[in-house]
Amino acid sequence: MGSGKFLAGAIAATALLAGCQMMPAEQTVGEYCANPDKADEAVCKLKMEIDGNSTALADTDMRLSQARNMADSATEAAARAQASADAARARADAAMALAEEANSKEVQCETRTIQNSDTGSCRPGYALTSCTQTRYTYRAGGMSILREINDEQCRFNSRVLEMQVRCCAVSGSAPQPEDTLIENEVPPQPPQPEAPKEPVPVSP
Known part of the structure; x- marks a missing residue:
C-alpha cells in the first residue's frame, strides 16, 4: 500500500516536471518556431547581430522567454524613438509656422x-x-x-x-x-551780467 502511494507520487512529479519542461517559455526559439502555426509570429522573424552578422533568433539556442523579453524591449525602444521623432516633428512644424508668419509681415x-x-x-x-x-x-x-x-x-x-x-x-x-x-524752439539765453564800469578819472 505504501509502495503504491510512493509510485503514484513519483509518476505525478514526473508528469509535472515534464509539463514544466514543455512550457513555451522553456523552449528554444528554434523549437517554438519549428511549429508551422507559430512560424509567422514576430519572435520567429526577429533577428540579432552576432559577430557582425545578422542571424535569425530561430537559428539560435536562445530561450523563448529571453527572446520575448528582447522583442518587448525592442518594441518599447521603437515606441520611445517614434514618440521622440513625433515631438521633434511637432516642434519643427511650430517653428516653421512662426517663421512663415514672421515672413508674411513686413x-x-x-x-x-x-x-x-x-x-x-x-x-x-x-x-x-x-x-x-x-x-x-x-x-x-x-x-x-x-x-x-x-x-x-x-x-x-x-x-x-x-x-x-x-x-x-x-x-x-x-x-x-x-x-x-x-x-523745438531754442530757449532764450540767460541775460549776461554787465561788466562793471570803471570810474572815469576827473581832472582837478
Missing part, C-alpha cells in the same frame, strides 16, 4: 528729425533702432556724446542742433510710417 520704418533737443523718441507702436546727430557747430562744442539709447528713446549729454531717430515696427501693429520734422 517691417515698416520712419525717420523723425528732431531739432534743438537732447532726447529723441518714437511714436507709439514703433521701436527706436538708431539715433544719429546730423547737425552741429564747433562753436557750440562740436559733436555731443550719446549717453543713452534703447528701444524707447536716445539721449545726448547736451542739446543738439539736429538728430535723426529711426523707428521701426511690424506692419499692422503701428500707424502708417511718415517722416516728420520736429522743430
Whole structure:
C-alpha cells in the first residue's frame, strides 16, 4: 500500500516536471518556431547581430522567454524613438509656422528729425533702432556724446542742433510710417551780467 502511494507520487512529479519542461517559455526559439502555426509570429522573424552578422533568433539556442523579453524591449525602444521623432516633428512644424508668419509681415520704418533737443523718441507702436546727430557747430562744442539709447528713446549729454531717430515696427501693429520734422524752439539765453564800469578819472 505504501509502495503504491510512493509510485503514484513519483509518476505525478514526473508528469509535472515534464509539463514544466514543455512550457513555451522553456523552449528554444528554434523549437517554438519549428511549429508551422507559430512560424509567422514576430519572435520567429526577429533577428540579432552576432559577430557582425545578422542571424535569425530561430537559428539560435536562445530561450523563448529571453527572446520575448528582447522583442518587448525592442518594441518599447521603437515606441520611445517614434514618440521622440513625433515631438521633434511637432516642434519643427511650430517653428516653421512662426517663421512663415514672421515672413508674411513686413517691417515698416520712419525717420523723425528732431531739432534743438537732447532726447529723441518714437511714436507709439514703433521701436527706436538708431539715433544719429546730423547737425552741429564747433562753436557750440562740436559733436555731443550719446549717453543713452534703447528701444524707447536716445539721449545726448547736451542739446543738439539736429538728430535723426529711426523707428521701426511690424506692419499692422503701428500707424502708417511718415517722416516728420520736429522743430523745438531754442530757449532764450540767460541775460549776461554787465561788466562793471570803471570810474572815469576827473581832472582837478
